Amino acid sequence: MFDWFTQTWTRFGGQIVTGFLETCYMVAVSFGISAVIGTAAGIALSLCRRGGVWESPLLAAPLSVAVNLIRSVPFILLLIIVAPLARMLVGTAYGIYASMVSLSIVGVAIVTRLVEQAIADINPQLFQTAHSLSASRRQVITEFILVEARGALILGYTSAIISLIAYSTVVGVIAGGGIGYLALQEGFYMWNQPLMWVIIILMTIFVQLIQLAGSALARTFDRKGKGRNS
Amino acid sequence: MSETGKMSKEYPVIEVENISKTFRAPDGGGRIAALRDISFKVAPREVLGVVGKSGAGKTTLLRVLSLQMPPDSGRLNFGTTRIDEGTPGSVVRDVMRRTSTVFQGFSLLYNRSVLENVALPLKLRNVARAERTGRAREMLDFVGLGTHADVYPITLSGGEAQRVAIARALVTDPEVLFLDEPTSALDARTSGEILDLLKKVQGRYPMAMILVAHHMDVVRYMCDRVLHLDGGTVRRLGPIRNTAQFRVDPIEALWDAPQDV
Structure with a gap:
């Protein structure tokens, strides 16, 4: 019954493992960049928007428009538009390094919105408390927002990683490398259905594991709903 | 000052x-x-x-x-x-x-333990960890919650939460x-x-x-x-x-x- 699987694995196992590791590498680097820039942008956006604690429409409006622009361009077109930038930054418009450029751009937009939402869900009294304890602006972010929103942030990051994995499979069209490239080249263009299924199953399990890990981490770090002895 | x-x-x-x-x-x-x-x-x-x-x-x-x-x-x-x-x-x-303020709604931070909540104003003033923990414990003893230092605020009753808020308000003297x-x-x-x-x-x-x-x-x-x-x-x-x-x-x-x- 599993002959098709063993045959496929014997023939493509090495390529699958390499592709999978490449995908992990691409997603890890792009997520790292997205998390740093997107978290900063998300905090700025939520605090500086109209009605925010440090209302500053001149900063919030352009940031919001930029995020919307990135999110409204279909990813496959973004890959093409970004090619010159990728060539400038990493010296090539193909392969996993070029893919990281596009993935980071889209990742920043995703993380920005998720962080903005996580902060919007914080009890507004937190800012009053921070102010009454005469926290500096930096302390408001590091000691209040990032600590109180960390459960929601971890869930948001998990969701962003999963989105980046999905986007990373599209980079196959620019020979972007990773498991998506293998699925497209060998699975789709050569019409190897068993290979496509192996990859689908593998990725499904992978995404499930990431979500499980993310949810478990969020539960560990978010004490808002935990009992005395847990 | x-x-x-x-x-x-x-x-x-x-x-x-x-x-x-x-x-x-x-x-x-x-x-x-x-x-x-x-x-x-x-x-x-x-x-x-x-x-x-x-x-x-x-x-x-x-x-x-x-x-x-x-x-x-x-x-x-x-x-x-x-x-x-x-x-x-x-x-x-x-x-x-x-000055310090105690609010009607306690205003505790839920992702910090009771002790960390009380020590927070000192942390914001860059007081060293050992000193701020010691003073926070003192204040918790004063408000009668010395045994609750390591629990999280979600488990506290309203009265206990307000005691923690008072301890936090007093910790900076x-x-x-x-x-x-x-x-x-x-x-x-x-x-x-x-x-x-x-x-x-x-x-x-x-x-x-x-x-x-x-x-x-x-x-x-x-x-x-x-x-x-x-x-x-x-x-x-x-x-x-x-x-x-x-x-x-x-x-x-x-x-x-x-x-x-």
Whole structure:
């Protein structure tokens, strides 16, 4: 019954493992960049928007428009538009390094919105408390927002990683490398259905594991709903 | 903190001079006056009650006094430190750090343990970990929650949460403690326990307290003088004369002399 699987694995196992590791590498680097820039942008956006604690429409409006622009361009077109930038930054418009450029751009937009939402869900009294304890602006972010929103942030990051994995499979069209490239080249263009299924199953399990890990981490770090002895 | 800025017995702890504050009306047409030309003084170790109907300006006054909101006009003197619109932010912050606020809703941080909550104001002042933990434990013992140091606030009852909030307010050894309806979210019995704790604070720490309250029995129990706000102005200010309530208007009853009844 599993002959098709063993045959496929014997023939493509090495390529699958390499592709999978490449995908992990691409997603890890792009997520790292997205998390740093997107978290900063998300905090700025939520605090500086109209009605925010440090209302500053001149900063919030352009940031919001930029995020919307990135999110409204279909990813496959973004890959093409970004090619010159990728060539400038990493010296090539193909392969996993070029893919990281596009993935980071889209990742920043995703993380920005998720962080903005996580902060919007914080009890507004937190800012009053921070102010009454005469926290500096930096302390408001590091000691209040990032600590109180960390459960929601971890869930948001998990969701962003999963989105980046999905986007990373599209980079196959620019020979972007990773498991998506293998699925497209060998699975789709050569019409190897068993290979496509192996990859689908593998990725499904992978995404499930990431979500499980993310949810478990969020539960560990978010004490808002935990009992005395847990 | 400079020596001249220190609050001392010779000076009122807080002197409020002609404070006014307006807000934009919700419908966008014009402004609503929340405080109009308010002036009064608070003596060292005094407990001043602030009473009045909803919308009278009590919370606005407390927020202006605790420097969380600047007034539109007027001046505040904390000891000999004068605060007006020209005062640099660093001076305002220094004065803020000589005060603490306890809120009706406790305002604890839920992702920090009880001990971390109490130590937080010291952490924000860059006090070393060992020292801040030691002082936070001391305060927790003082409020009767020494055994709760490592639990998270979600597990606390309302009364316990307010004790933690009081411990956090005291950990910085403030000169003024602002209390914004500290017992309104609690049942009668727990309220009584919190008020007893505040009495204990009053006995042990030389600080002035400004207490906004809706319940006149709380004011009677706690306060030396009462400021009655009405429509943003001071309607009456003076010591409590009557310890029992006979009048229909519970606020006016605070000043009834026994023979008036």
